[in-house]
Amino acid sequence: DQQVKQNSPSLSVQEGRISILNCDYTNSMFDYFLWYKKYPAEGPTFLISISSIKDKNEDGRFTVFLNKSAKHLSLHIVPSQPGDSAVYFCAVRNSGNTPLVFGKGTRLSVIA
Amino acid sequence: GAGVSQTPSNKVTEKGKYVELRCDPISGHTALYWYRQSLGQGPEFLIYFQGTGAADDSGLPNDRFFAVRPEGSVSTLKIQRTERGDSAVYLCASSLGPKDGYTFGSGTRLTVV
Structure with a gap:
C-alpha cells in the first residue's frame, strides 16, 4: 500500500542528454511535492518542489512537472551532468502538518 | 550548528543490546524528524517532534523504539x-x-549482528 511509487529503480543517461525521473502517488489530498537527491553516505538534500496549484516549476537545469489528474510528477534534468549521478527521491505531503512520505528512489547514473 | 549532526555515524551492536542514536538539529529549528532507511528503500517515517513533544509517533514500529527531545533541541x-x-x-x-x-x-548506520 505504497502511497508514493517510483517504479524505476535505476536510470542511465548519457552526459548532455535529458534525464526524466517519474513518481506516482495515490492520495489526491497530497498538496506539496518535492524531489530530494542523495549521495552515498550523506543525507538527502532538497532539490526542487511544487505545490498542487501549479503544474510546472523550473530551477536552472531542473524542472518538475505535476499532473494532478494522473497523480503523477516528474523531474527533468537537462543537460545531465556526471555530478547528477545520485539517488533521487520523490516526497509528498498533505495540507496538514504531516511528515513527508518518500518513494523508494531512483538511482541515476550519468555517463560521460 | 551549520547543519544537522548525527552521532555516531556508524554503530555495530549485538542482537539484544540497547542503543542510543543522537541528533543535533539546526539551531532554532522547532521541528525534528526521525526516519529509517533500509537497503533499497526510501526513508520511512518514525517520529516527529514539534518542540519538546512528539507530535506524531505513528511510524515507530513497536514499543522497543522510543525517542525524546527533552529541551526542544537535541533528540535521542x-x-x-x-x-x-x-x-x-x-x-x-x-x-x-x-x-x-x-x-x-x-x-547513523546501525548494524545489529
Missing part, C-alpha cells in the same frame, strides 16, 4: 533489545516549522 532515538531487522540507516531531519523544508543529517 532509543532502541531496546535490538534485532537484526533493525539494521538500517537512521536519518534525522529538522525544519523551522512543519511546513518548511527539511535539512537532513548524514545518518
